[in-house]
Amino acid sequence: MEEEHRVTDLIKELVLRLLSQNPQNPSSSIDTQKSLRYAIRILSSLMTPSIAPDSAAIAESIKRQLATQGKSSQALAFADLYTKFASKNGPGSIENKWAVLYLLKVISEDRKNQKSRSDSRVSSGFSASVGLPALFDAESGGYSGVSRNRETLEKGWNNGVLLVSKDPENIREIAVREFANLVKEENEVSEEVLVRDVLYACQGIDGKYVKFDKSVDGYLLRDSIKVPRATRITVQKLCELGWLFRKVKGYISESMDRFPAEDVGTVGQAFCAALQDELSHYYKLLAVLEAQSMNPIPLVSETANSGTYLSLRRLSVWFAEPMVKMRLMAVLVDKCRVLRGGAMAGAIHLHAQHGDPLVHEFMRQLLCRVCSPLFEMVRSWVLEGELEDIFAEFFVLGQPVKAESLWREGYRLHAGMLPSFISQSLAQRILRTGKSINFLRVCCEDRGWADAATEAAAAAGTTTRRGGLGYGETDALESLVIEAAKRIDKHLLDVMYKQYKFKEHCLAIKRYLLLGQGDFVQYLMDIVGPELSEPANTISSFKLAGLLESAIRSSNAQYDDRDILDRLRVKMMPHGTGDRGWDVFSLEYDARVPLNTVFTESVMARYLRIFNFLWKLRRVEHALIGAWKTMKPNCITSNSFIKLQSAVKLQLLSTLRRCQVLWDEMNHFVSNLQYYIMFEVLEVSWSNFSNEMEAAKDLDDLLAAHDKYLNSIVEKSLLGERSQNLYKTLFVLFDLILRFRSHVDRLYEGIHELQSRTMESLSPSRDKTRSRRLLNDKTAEPGAWISDGRKALTQRAGEFLRNMGQDLDAIAKEYSSLLEGFISQLPVQQHIDLKFLLFRLDFTEFYCQLHPNM
């Protein structure tokens, strides 16, 4: 009670002070009484401030206001004062600080408004005392909204609060009524009807006034209907949703219609289902909105508001979110019309890279649905090796091939179907894992991979059943794939190494095809040598097979695994006329499934090339050794020379000597080349290959290692593309050496015959002949020798030696020029190891000094 008294007293005081501000107008006590009543009425009204009680926020807003008015120094001063003011706490301080601040703010704003508006108010003809600036401004400003109610008015304008207390209902009513009439006059159709029409349009149905117009491709309000332009545009904008809806709906029904006949694909179906779900959410919204649209739209005057009515404006707010989603869907539908499978998922994924969380979330959900068939395919491919892809949507393509090319050609990645959220390397890994399973199943007839797959799934934390993965779990997918790949590849390699003895077979190929087993090669060369000198078309490959068998039996190769030896065969290459056996003979290794994945036909063809080269090299070496057997000096031959005539003897010795020197030179070249091939090419490559074989993690690694091995042999042994010239020169050199060998044979044959003639002529007629020699022409008849005298013999011998000497000279000359060419080409080669060959051949720098220009 006392407090109430105090309040009344204070209000009285306030009124007095406020009225006494005008000194020229001493107010009468009646006036004061009236004002006091008025003040009490205002204060007792249940007005509440429109803002939350927060003094700091008010202070901030005042400060900003001052600053925007250009009074920055005052703003600073105010901020300073406020901090001091706010720090006053405890007894005696002002408790309700925000109220004080708010009061000051309102009064200050009011004074400002009063100053600036006083002119217009007076001129507009309203009574100054009634003037309510807010209402006045709003109404005359042509505010055309129909949904305005008292609530918004109060909130928007501080001055509007006076309406309640002062209640100039009559004037307001009149204005509002006038406005409503105006609205009715302008609009032929009421807004409720338009709202309902728009709702229809948004379900793709033509309304009464809003209809689909084909010419502009969109929903339009009929031209004949008279509505304000603003309304028309609003309707048009809202109806965009209808247009988008038609598009999405059309796509879905089109896909569904096509489904049984054409292959839409599982991804396409999933996409349609996801869109359909999204549309059913949209239908729910529309149903709610439709229910609301039945409520009448209250006019400004009607104070009772139901709150849940729909105006076009409200509708546009409601439609904001569906519009975004629908637009996205329409864009996706456009994009995906021609796409399928992984490509479709990829295209949708591209749109998911969006900063807006709403869009992002929406796309994520959509993609989850769309990608589920795809992930299911990946899962069954990686864990079971099954390609469940009826519609060719998966990014792994299978094609029926023979078992031997299953690994290389059986499956491949389809770049177009690879969605961008699966990286290239992951895709490769996925491909290889499934391929490994299939390889194990088809080629190795192995069942152990199933355990490996189960283990992998357990390790990755996913179950082997369906639907374990989804979009956005790329990490989970990756870990599953990695686990599966690791185990299955390991299993595959185990099978290759242990069950199919890959390494043993490689070694066997090296020993037999690359002539690594020395004794075997020696025997073989000895046995088949005579046979191979025959023309190619007379040689029987069965006979050669028998010879091969006996070469195996007589060498250490007989202790090798029977399985390996069985695979070694003789192969006759296709031959032309004039080919000798040497040209067509080769060995072959039958790798069989599954090893023929590694040793494919092309690989075997390369082995064959290497074999031919090595075989030729061996043959040349063999020939040189054979020549040495006949040439090496022994006492029997040297004894017989003593009896020769000195001139002939000298000639003979010099020829023999030249022959020895040339042989030596050739032997140096061939044995060094042989050494280089064996130790710097074959063995080094093999050792690298063995290391890589140990380190190989999957079959691809193994294939790559083997390819590398083969390549390095081919490159280093001059068989590569780049060293073709060298290779040709080398073969000419080999031929020359073989020619040399036949010359040597002829020379020594001649010498031996000469010797025997000499002996012959000595024994029957020892008195007259000291020695007799004969030169051996094939044409010479043995009978002629006896009749020939010693002189003739000597003469013929001289002639023969001269001829032989000339031939040898020619060969030597050709040889040295060829060798020079060969050696000079060596440093030009790219391959570093060929430099070692040069170094080896020219160790003493003999050739370097001989041909300083090299």
Added chain:
Amino acid sequence: MDPEAAQTARESLELAFHMSNILDTGLDRHTLSVLITLCDLGLNPEALAAVVKELRRESCSSSPMPETPSSVS
């Protein structure tokens, strides 16, 4: 009231008066102190502001046209 509280009250009033001047409310010290007291008593500041505004208009509009009391209904 102990002297310390009185001191705080005075300072607070002083500060509020300064702010009021910066904001150009046109209130004198005494009126302001009355308003602050009313605020502290829990009256609605919006209503108080309305009173100030209306009474001011009253006093200045009544000076040129003193014969319009009907404006207050």
